[in-house]
Amino acid sequence: xxxxxxxxxxxxxxxxxxxxxxxxxxxxxxxxxxxxxxxxxxxxxxxxxxxxxxxxxxxxxxxxxxxxxxxxxxxxxxxxxxxxxxxxxxxxxxxxxxxxxxxxxxxxxxxxxxxxxxxxxxxxxxxxxxxxxxxxxxxxxxxxxxxxxxxxxxxxxxxxxxxxxxxxxxxxxxxxxxxxxxxxxxxxxxxxxxxxxxxxxxxxxxxxxxxxxxxxxxxxxxxxxxxxxxxxxxxxxxxxxxxxxxxxxxxxxxxxxxxxxxxxxxxxxxxxxxxxxxxxxxxxxxxxxxxxxxxxxxxxxxxxxxxxxxxxxxxxxxxxxxxxxxxxxxxxxxxxxxxxxxxxxxxxxxxxxxxxxxxxxxxxxxxxxxxxxxxxxxxxxxxxxxxxxxxxxxxxxxxxxxxxxxxxxxxxxxxxxxxxxxxxxxxxxxxxxxxxxxxxxxxxxxxxxxxxxxxxxxxxxxxxxxxxxxxxxxxxxxxxxxxxxxxxxxxxxxxxxxxxxxxxxxxxxxxxxxxxxxxxxxxxxxxxxxxxxxxxxxxxxxxxxxxxxxxxxxxxxxxxxxxxxxxxxxxxxxxxxxxxxxxxxxxxxxxxxxxxxxxxxxxxxxxxxxxxxxxxxxxxxxxxxxxxxxxxxxxxxxxxxxxxxxxxxxxxxxxxxxxxxxxxxxxxxxxxxxxxxxxxxxxxxxxxxxxxxxxxxxxxxxxxxxxxxxxxxxxxxxxxxxxxxxxxx
Amino acid sequence: xxxxxxxxxxxxxxxxxxxxxxxxxxxxxxxxxxxxxxxxxxxxxxxxxxxxxxxxxxxxxxxxxxxxxxxxxxxxxxxxxxxxxxxxxxxxxxxxxxxxxxxxxxxxxxxxxxxxxxxxxxxxxxxxxxxxxxxxxxxxxxxxxxxxxxxxxxxxxxxxxxxxxxxxxxxxxxxxxxxxxxxxxxxxxxxxxxxxxxxxxxxxxxxxxxxxxxxxxxxxxxxxxxxxxxxxxxxxxxxxxxxxxxxxxxxxxxxxxxxxxxxx
Numbered sequence: 001x002x003x004x005x006x007x008x009x010x011x012x013x014x015x016x017x018x019x020x021x022x023x024x025x026x027x028x029x030x031x032x033x034x035x036x037x038x039x040x041x042x043x044x045x046x047x048x049x050x051x052x053x054x055x056x057x058x059x060x061x062x063x064x065x066x067x068x069x070x071x072x073x074x075x076x077x078x079x080x081x082x083x084x085x086x087x088x089x090x091x092x093x094x095x096x097x098x099x100x101x102x103x104x105x106x107x108x109x110x111x112x113x114x115x116x117x118x119x120x121x122x123x124x125x126x127x128x129x130x131x132x133x134x135x136x137x138x139x140x141x142x143x144x145x146x147x148x149x150x151x152x153x154x155x156x157x158x159x160x161x162x163x164x165x166x167x168x169x170x171x172x173x174x175x176x177x178x179x180x181x182x183x184x185x186x187x188x189x190x191x192x193x194x195x196x197x198x199x200x201x202x203x204x205x206x207x208x209x210x211x212x213x214x215x216x217x218x219x220x221x222x223x224x225x226x227x228x229x230x231x232x233x234x235x236x237x238x239x240x241x242x243x244x245x246x247x248x249x250x251x252x253x254x255x256x257x258x259x260x261x262x263x264x265x266x267x268x269x270x271x272x273x274x275x276x277x278x279x280x281x282x283x284x285x286x287x288x289x290x291x292x293x294x295x296x297x298x299x300x301x302x303x304x305x306x307x308x309x310x311x312x313x314x315x316x317x318x319x320x321x322x323x324x325x326x327x328x329x330x331x332x333x334x335x336x337x338x339x340x341x342x343x344x345x346x347x348x349x350x351x352x353x354x355x356x357x358x359x360x361x362x363x364x365x366x367x368x369x370x371x372x373x374x375x376x377x378x379x380x381x382x383x384x385x386x387x388x389x390x391x392x393x394x395x396x397x398x399x400x401x402x403x404x405x406x407x408x409x410x411x412x413x414x415x416x417x418x419x420x421x422x423x424x425x426x427x428x429x430x431x432x433x434x435x436x437x438x439x440x441x442x443x444x445x446x447x448x449x450x451x452x453x454x455x456x457x458x459x460x461x462x463x464x465x466x467x468x469x470x471x472x473x474x475x476x477x478x479x480x481x482x483x484x485x486x487x488x489x490x491x492x493x494x495x496x497x498x499x500x501x502x503x504x505x506x507x508x509x510x511x512x513x514x515x516x517x518x519x520x521x522x523x524x525x526x527x528x529x530x531x532x533x534x535x536x537x538x539x540x541x542x543x544x545x546x547x548x549x550x551x552x553x554x555x556x557x558x559x560x561x562x563x564x565x566x567x568x569x570x571x572x573x574x575x576x577x578x579x580x581x582x583x584x585x586x587x588x589x590x591x592x593x594x595x596x597x598x599x600x601x602x603x604x605x606x607x608x609x610x611x612x613x614x615x616x617x618x619x620x621x622x623x624x625x626x627x628x629x630x631x632x633x634x635x636x637x638x639x640x641x642x643x644x645x646x647x648x649x650x651x652x653x654x655x656x657x658x659x660x661x662x663x664x665x666x667x668x669x670x671x672x673x674x675x676x677x678x679x680x681x682x683x684x685x686x687x688x689x690x691x692x693x694x695x696x697x698x699x700x701x702x703x704x705x706x707x708x709x710x711x712x713x714x715x716x717x718x719x720x721x722x723x724x725x726x727x728x729x
Numbered sequence: 730x731x732x733x734x735x736x737x738x739x740x741x742x743x744x745x746x747x748x749x750x751x752x753x754x755x756x757x758x759x760x761x762x763x764x765x766x767x768x769x770x771x772x773x774x775x776x777x778x779x780x781x782x783x784x785x786x787x788x789x790x791x792x793x794x795x796x797x798x799x800x801x802x803x804x805x806x807x808x809x810x811x812x813x814x815x816x817x818x819x820x821x822x823x824x825x826x827x828x829x830x831x832x833x834x835x836x837x838x839x840x841x842x843x844x845x846x847x848x849x850x851x852x853x854x855x856x857x858x859x860x861x862x863x864x865x866x867x868x869x870x871x872x873x874x875x876x877x878x879x880x881x882x883x884x885x886x887x888x889x890x891x892x893x894x895x896x897x898x899x900x901x902x903x904x905x906x907x908x909x910x911x912x913x914x915x916x917x918x919x920x921x922x923x924x925x926x927x928x929x930x931x932x933x934x935x936x937x938x939x940x941x942x943x944x945x946x947x948x949x950x951x952x953x954x955x956x957x958x959x960x961x962x963x964x965x966x967x968x969x970x971x972x973x974x975x976x977x978x979x980x981x982x983x984x985x986x987x988x989x990x991x992x993x
Contacts, residue, residue, distance in 0.1 A: 091787060634905070
């Protein structure tokens with residue numbers, strides 16, 4: 001600011017001023033109790049940083065009526081009746097308000113030249129971090145809840161919907177998230193701050209068929225395919241972070257019935273804005289669906305499941321929120337297995353229980369404290385020929401974190417985690433891994449694993465300049481079984497090219513402990529250390545009003561992967577890499593909306609039984625997904641999803657690990673829905689047609705022991721339909 | 730030279746300095762006067778006057794930032810200025826005011842959750858957001874506008890401005906997507922009834938705008954439907970309520986005359 005005073009006599013100015021503003025002077029003299037000579041004037045200019053005058057900027061004394069708007073050339077002048085010290089403020093839409101203390105002396109003109117700075121563009125978390133996507137009902141998110149439930153082929157499942165983003169490979173038809181050349185186990189799933197050890201229903205080696213948590217129970221989801229926060233550990237590749245529903249604002253009830261499932265949900269505010277309850281229940285019964293559509297599978301017991309959820313939100317005061325999330329789920333199935341050497345039945349049953357008490361406490365103006373106490377218990381039985389296993393595992397966790405806004409440019413977050421994990425495995429397994437002969441040799445199992453894993457993390461969010469934000473962070477973790485401490489420094493940085501576009505850079509170290517069974521003193525190696533990956537991501541992001549575009553290149557290096565060893569069973573001798581590029585485009589035009597994701601991946605690993613760097617099962621070179629949706633007249637809503645993926649690697653013969661690829665994966669899904677009024681509420685009718693091209697997608701081949709015969713492992717359905725309705729009150 | 734410039738500036742700033750001098754310092758009076766200034770500027774379609782009134786609300790805000798009504802009136806001024814900018818085809822500036830208006834009205838809602846006029850105004854701001862770019866924004870802001878109105882009705886189902894904004898929304902929404910002239914007229918007639926049931930108190934600091942506007946919008950609908958006589962009655966009614974209503978006097982009635990002539 002330049003400020004100077006014009007002398008009390010006003011020299012040439014006063015006579016001219018009086019001449020030109022003849023109306024003002026008599027009015028002021030007549031109305032005021034003080035003579036005109038006691039009045040003072042504040043005059044000057046308001047301009048932007050580039051020198052351009054700002055028209056109609058509001059310049060005034062705070063707490064007084066004295067003030068005016070700047071003119072077309074940015075100049076302003078106004079009279080102050082009383083002497084004294086005031087705060088002079090200038091404000092203009094889109095600019096940071098300017099304030100300065102000024103002293104007004106009767107008879108003087110205070111000259112002030114004001115320069116206003118444009119307001120910095122607010123950077124939402126999703127804008128700051130590379131490789132992140134969100135789903136919620138807010139501005140700027142990548143997917144809304146409606147997107148998830150109306151995406152054709154996403155089966156109204158969050159995980160399936162996330163698979164339409166780049167960086168997630170189409171390895172099998174299921175919910176499993178294989179992220180940027182990482183195995184499904186390398187992605188962590190978090191709900192309300194607590195880690196879910198079993199996030200999938202109908203679990204399989206590739207994850208599971210559905211996500212455990214329905215999108216209707218969620219208020220928001222954040223998915224990162226790399227470069228994620230130091231808050232999340234024990235994951236080499238990705239993070240899926242979900243937030244359950246908050247306080248219900250009004251009573252709602254939803255009843256749903258489809259070809260394979262029925263559901264009920266109620267949201268009840270018990271005490272307005274203080275205490276609320278959300279209840280839900282789902283029951284699946286797939287027999288009718290399989291009978292209507294036919295299937296490549298022959299079920300002895302059709303897949304079925306139920307789940308119940310109670311979510312209580314309590315806000316004793318404006319600063320405190322407590323949320324108790326209780327969830328129970330059970331699923332089972334029994335299906336014939338057609339193996340070249342064996343025909344039998346696989347039976348699976350599992351039970352999952354999640355309890356999470358989450359606290360959020362605002363302290364003062366800038367401090368947010370969060371805490372969790374959670375328990376996730378999982379039990380499963382698996383039977384196939386000689387294999388007969390029962391697994392009971394649990395994860396207990398206590399987490400506290402604090403978030404403090406130091407000033408508008410700096411924030412610090414830190415937290416402590418404590419995990420207690422355990423697993424009991426009993427039953428028998430074949431001596432030879434793939435031996436399905438009912439008369440074969442077995443190893444009995446009765447093992448118990450336990451460990452404690454404390455961890456701590458810290459992360460800053462620093463706006464270095466108006467255009468640059470840096471997020472440095474670090475995480476330290478300790479595992480009791482291996483007595484190993486890991487240290488993960490990480491950082492993420494964004495440079496704002498314009499209000500809508502930015503460049504992003506992220507890098508960091510990520511550790512993940514092997515599954516507990518690898519530490520078994522007899523069949524594993526208690527000396528195993530955590531696997532490690534290094535992420536390096538560079539990306540460009542554009543977010544226009546109707547268009548989002550993102551392109552990212554990444555390089556991920558794996559070290560200390562678990563590798564088989566003849567003497568020690570397992571060692572940390574594995575390594576590998578995954579590098580590639582992800583492209584994402586989302587656009588909206590009138591009634592059309594859609595997105596397209598493309599991923600290129602090149603991944604190799606020396607891991608498990610591999611003898612050299614080899615493409616892992618999830619090395620899918622090209623993935624392309626195109627989702628198109630369209631609002632039609634009369635409340636109809638139509639959508640289509642097309643997916644293409646390079647065939648995944650398979651092993652065509654002894655010693656030829658993953659040398660061939662199955663045919664490419666191609667699938668076209670369509671959907672149609674409509675919302676109608678229904679006895680004071682509304683009803684949604686939906687119809688989904690999957691695999692319209694009736695293509696048999698092959699995911700693998702099962703070979704006979706001598707590799708002379710093989711059976712394809714293909715999708716369960718050819719062309720199929722699903723329909724249903726949901727009533728909402 | 731500096732002195733010459735200074736003198737000329739003072740002449741130019743007569744309006745705003747004058748309005749600062751002759752009003753009592755009490756809050757209610759200040760607010761009512763600023764609102765009257767905004768009304769006058771609207772009738773004259775005078776951007777400078779609108780900005781001046783908005784500046785006054787903003788000055789009030791600097792001292793009473795915890796008062797929902799002040800946030801509301803800043804948002805209301807933003808709404809009117811955004812309409813002016815839209816008519817002047819300055820969409821960027823229009824968006825700036827709409828964004829500020831939304832921020833202000835949300836603050837008003839936070840401070841006074843039972844204030845039905847706030848979500849109603851938010852719905853109106855969304856409506857102008859759509860008008861800036863109907864093709865790209867309709868599907869985003871249309872449902873939000875509907876939800877905001879539902880909130881307004883939920884708080885007070887006898888708020889005439891909610892019905893006025895709803896009527897205008899339905900007028901501008903194609904029948905295919907749930908709008909239409911009949912539905913709009915139904916809401917506007919209800920708005921008129923409610924306005925008549927609570928006559929305007931110009932001394933109250935609570936919002937009291939919109940009564941004449943109901944008939945201005947009715948007239949537009951009737952004009953589009955070719956009901957010129959009915960439109961004239963509506964416009965005359967609007968002018969009976971507010972004889973200085975510039976939009977009707979200088980814009981809509983001449984348009985009606987032109988339409989009549991073209992029809993003959």
